[in-house]
Amino acid sequence: MVLQVKNLSKIYLGKINYTALERIEFNLKKGEFVGVMGPSGSGKTTLLNCVSTIDEPSTGEVLVNGKNPHKLGEEELSKFRRSELGFVFQDFNLVNTLTVKENIILPLVLDNIGLEIIEERLNKISKLLGIKEILNKRTFEISGGQAQRIAIARALIHNPSLLLADEPTGNLDTKAAKDVMKIFTAINEELNTSILMVTHDPYIASFCNRVIFIKDGNLYNEIHKGDNKSIFYKKIIDMLSFLGGNIDDI
Template sequence: MVILEADKIVKIYGETSGESVTKALSGISLSVKQGEFVAIMGPSGSGKTTLLNILSGIDKPTSGVMTIAGHAINKMKRDELALFRRKQIGFVFQEFNLLDSLTVKENIILPMVLEKKSAAEMEEKVQTLAGLFEIEPILQKYPYNISGGQQQRTAVSRALVNNPGIIFADEPTGNLDSKSSTAIMECFEKIVQELKTTVLLVTHDVFAASYCQKVIFIKDGHIHSYIVKKGSRKEFLNQIIDNLAVLGGRTYDI
């Protein structure tokens, strides 16, 4: 079953202001099946983050059609989209995006609070997720008192509280050291394997990408190629590095 479908997505910046026009995405089509673990890679400025923002409904495309779980999100209004996001989509960001004035636990339940779920349900969900991602001891702490890895695990838990159909992650390991990166990617693996949730992430990090089942490479607003994991993670890692070399360009950076 296809959960996410994008058809000829075009995004042009600077069109209205009449200044220099930049074409960030020039007609990208892709589809993601339920339970898939997909990474999008590409050089800086290739349009990765723009694509993710459009796919997740944070940004609007200039043209093109996207559907998530059968809903055409490009036709939704701003507030409709917001409601859709918090019910159907989970988000993980590079800079964690936790609220400083809330404790870890409160940050996790925030989407449920917005959904006006019952207190018992929230408590239960927090306990399950905290157990899964091993953050029980820090539930009462504030974000500035915990490590980056812990913050990101909090953010992952938050992304999952409303049982979304799909999780979008924008450079989830970008601000983390390698040990914390491993922990986070293992979290995503758990999400896919145990919770059967689809994960779509954008990353620079080949190590992070190697955890995925499929990697899509984009360059200059087009899909360049994609590879699917067949063997072990190590083999897949080498494949990704090879593919990036093909993608080439001086802008490539790890």
């Protein structure tokens, strides 16, 4: 298993303690593409933050390739994040003073990887994502859809075991969002990269192999794609409707 989440709870302490997650358990196999959905405030992002080590679980364990990153020291944790995890967020978080190429290879430069390996990986990932022709452009010269491709390329350049995505299409129009999801599918199928993605959009979730639903901090249900994407999409919508709330806010 690439990811094992065991009995995970997260409680925020204050005047009134707030339980964001309660005894969450699931596994993610090598090469799986899993979506996380649920109503607003259900704990989706908290779960992703605990997996990504941004947040510390109150109880339970997160294991990535059998190792618990929350038990590592600061230096070891930084190294672990760079080697095992890739991050793609709604905001592209690109460095405006760098070119597209410099943004993508930044993680490898920081790790003092040799130029030959950098060029080899850059060539492979830019070809897969269809961005070779914009490598020398500045970030202000590219579209939102291209910017998200750059962010994905940067997240993948070091061959992470697990790619974590939080609303990766949230700032994109319909066409750009569809293009980005086709890229996620290609990454998943061609590179066999394991992906855990939080989304509120049932269409975006329909690109996954499996969708986990969270409600009030609890693991509520999960559904698998099977062979028919249209049926899977309808099941996702039905489940979101069943969970309640305005579907646009879910």
